[in-house]
Amino acid sequence: MTQLHANCVAFDGQGILLRGPSGSGKSDLSLRLVSRGAQLVSDDRTDISLKDGLLLASAPQTLAGLIEIRGMGIVAGMAHCRHAEIRVIVDLVEPGTNDIIERMPDPATETLHGIDVPVWKVNAFETSAPEKIETALAVATGKMRIVS
Template identity: 55%
Template sequence: MTQIHANCVALGPHAILLRGPSGSGKSNLALRLIRAGGRLVSDDRTDLSAQDGKLIATSPAMIARLCEVRGIGIVRGLAYQGAGDVRVIFDLVADPAEIERMPDPQSEAFCGISIPSWKIWPFDMAIKAKIETALALATGEMQLET
């Protein structure tokens, strides 16, 4: 098992990791995705393990079902799912200018499983659509034109 500093949100049958330094907008974006129908798997720290060729995310027991909402406090009661089949990792950037217009495909291995990764600016007006598109690419529902 590996633990990383990231949030995990389940969207449909799959999950995504939101990674970035403290204050980068991980919980903010997770909260917006949960309010739009996603389910919290973990906030701030995520445990990862390989199971049957899939990367599975869970929350450390001490913080399971909890989410820090900056300016409000730690809340319980958001839509929750105990584990998620991770298909994409998003690295949150502070400045949208840091994102390449046409990036080369990137991936990162966790527990021996390669996961596609993209950089995103968490306050993009089209963030939910971009996340859904990246997830569809990662699961083979869409393809990149090369």
């Protein structure tokens, strides 16, 4: 098992790993995705494991079902699930940094525990961030496709 500094949310068991430094919007974006029907898997720390050929995300036991909301504190009681299959990784890009989101990037992947996972860059604070992430998940699961 590996532990990452990341959040994970899931739509119907299909996980989206949200990575980024502190303040990049992981929890804020997780909240917005939960309001759109996702379930929280983990906040801030995510355990990654391989089981029966599936790449799974889960929360460390002491953090399960908890989310830190900046300006409020740690909150319990949010819709959450125990684990999800990681289908896409979203690297959060902070506004004003030198990290540029390409207009039409080449497909990127990252290998975790021997499984290739698509990777996309998103600015968490853009209004369209939840829609972009749901689209990335739809592409990763074959419901949509990128036209070259």
